[in-house]
Amino acid sequence: METIDSKLDLKIESASIAELQAAMRTGKLTAVQLVDFYLDRVARFDTAGPALNSIVTLASDARDQAAERDAQRTSNPDGVGPLHGIPILVKDCLETADMPTSFGSEVFADYQPSEDATVIRKLREAGAIILGKTTLPDWATSWFTYSSRSGLTKNPYDLSRDPGGSSAGTGASIAAALATIGLGTDCGGSVRVPSSFCNLVGVRSTPGLISRKGCNPLVSVQDTIGPMGRSVADVARVFDVITGFDPDDELTYAAEIAPTQESYLSALVPDAIVGARIGVVRNAFGSDDDKYAAPVNEVMRIALEQLTAAGAILVDVEIPDLQDWNARTSMYTIKSKYDIDKFLAAMPDAPMHSVAEIIESKRYHPKLDLLEALSEGPDDPFSDLSFYAAYLAREAYMKTVVNLMGANDLLALVYPTVQVVPPTREECDSSQWNTLNFPTNTLIGSQTWMPSMTIPAGLTETGLPVGMEILARPYDERTLFQVGYGFEQVASHRHLPDSVAH
Structure with missing residues (x-):
């Protein structure tokens, strides 16, 4: 709104968390004004205008939440949270006590959890305003936006293209500045694919650093939750808030054995990567002869030059048998049905209690080939030898990648987050791309259980976003933030999409 912007020395659409909080501390901005600003943009761009369709539900009490935050700041300015x-938008598979949680499924459109997911509780305790819930494909089972609950979501950079899944709505809404920052979930790349396609920073933690209580699983041993934002600093601020041990999620033992360290925000030192050796995984690039991959390769070529300009020393490497490792360590058709069934069985008020019920009802989006495939999985994966083969291969895959880094004295690895540009709706609808053949490199981090971050690498000649993924050793999330921030200092590729600029 012009009346707000005229009082500030910044544009709210591109302002960082630190800048917005500084404006609130000095009295130039209130949380209520900020919420109103975003609600106005939601009405103009998500509901009307380009009709992005990225938000499923808006909090009916968003302005009340904001007024409460303003009152707290007035009464105790030194006691406010980080x-x-x-205002934050969160993926609609994170349970909220004040709004329905659909998991992308029309069957669960009216399902009302009794309590917040752990990450939602932590956000509220840190002073955040949960503005609303964002779209996703049913049960997070696609790289694309097909949802029986919400239909299709558009990419704000090109309305004819998909914003990527499964955290589609978070990617599109934060790119369009419908909130300051958002949360997604990531099993195989569901934070990083939409962040890449929507020109955002998105981070996936080592599994277990962030509690998944109150979030539907896909493959429980590799599921995690992560922030999606317009800058490395914003993402680090949220990451600091949501990490930590949770007695209600046994996987968070990882947070107890992770190295004790300072906040992730403190890793953002401008010259942190000067002299750092970073491996460029050359066999994670598509072919220059591929019309879908060639534009990505050209953006990455320039991004690597910028990484060098930031002080990094680049070393070309290859992960031996990369695609074979990705295939051998995939657990979706082995374990996902079991994990989702177990989650549903613990929900007494759920309208359905198994994947079989959902499939038999046919009340899911018909383009969800992965949902159909995983429904054929074993009822008990622990009695299936294929589970143990994949599990053991996962550890061997991780050792291969970490040994590669050690042998070449590398701080991190980089490669294109996805080998191809964001697909058009026609390409998705025709099944040219499907869940099994889509060439995303996000599987590397997911299936080695290594932390990874995608960061905007630049735009193609036709204005399509390309992400560069950074991969670090297990529990070394600080390196992700160091490398990402160092790159960001010499190569800022963020700008508001034209579709939502006026």
Whole structure:
């Protein structure tokens, strides 16, 4: 809104969390004004205008939440949280006690959880305002936006293209500045694919650093939750808030054995990667002869030059048998049905209690080939030898990648987040791309259980976003933030999409 912007020395659409909080501390901005600003943009761009369709539900009490934050700041300005007054959009598979949680499924459109997911509780305790819930494909089972609950979501950079899945709505909404920052979930790349396609920073943690209580699983041993934002600093601020041990999620033992360290925000030192050796995984690039991959390769070529300009020393490497490793370590058709069934069985008020019920009802989006495939999986994966083969291969895959880094004295690895540009709706609808053949490199981090971050690498000649993924050793999330921030200092590729600029 012009009346707000005229009082500030910044544009809210591109302002960072730190800048917005500084404006609130000095009285130039209130949380209520900030919420109103975003609600106005939701009405103009998500509901009307380009009709992005990225938001499933808006919090009916968003302005009340904001007013409460303003009152807290007035009464105790030194006692506010690290995200105080910041509006956040969260993926609609994270349970919220004040809004329905559909998991992308029309069957669960009216399902009302009794309590918040752990990450939602932590955000509220940090002072954040949960502005609403964002779209996803049913049960997070696609790289694309097909949802029986919400239909299709558009990419704000090109309305004819998909914004990527499964955290589609978070990617599109944060790119369009419908909130300050958002949360997605990531099993095989569901934070990083939409972040790449929507020109955002998105981070996936080592599994277990962030509690998954109150979030539907896909493959429980590799599921995690992560922030999606317009800058490395914003993402680090949220990451600091949501990490940590949770007695209600046994996988968070990982947070107890992770190295004790300072906040992730403190890793953002501008010259942190000067002299750092970073491996470029050359066999993670598509072919220059491929019309879908060639534009990505050209953007990456320039991004690597910028990484060098930031002080990094680049070393070309290859992960031996990369695609074979990705195939051998995939657990979706082995374990996902079991994990989702177990989650549903613990929900007494759920309208359905198994994947079989959902499939038999045919009340899911018909383009969800992965949902159909995983429904054929074993009822008990622990009695299936294929589970143990994949599990053991996962550890061998991780050792291969870490040994590659050690042998070449590398701080991190980089490669294109996805080998191809964001697909058009026609390409998705025709099944040219499907869940099994889509060439995403996000599987590397997911199936080695190594932390990874995608960061905007630049735009193609036709204005399509390309992401560069950074991969670090297990529990070394600080390196992700160091490398990402170092790159960001010499190569800022963020800009508001034209479709939502006026």
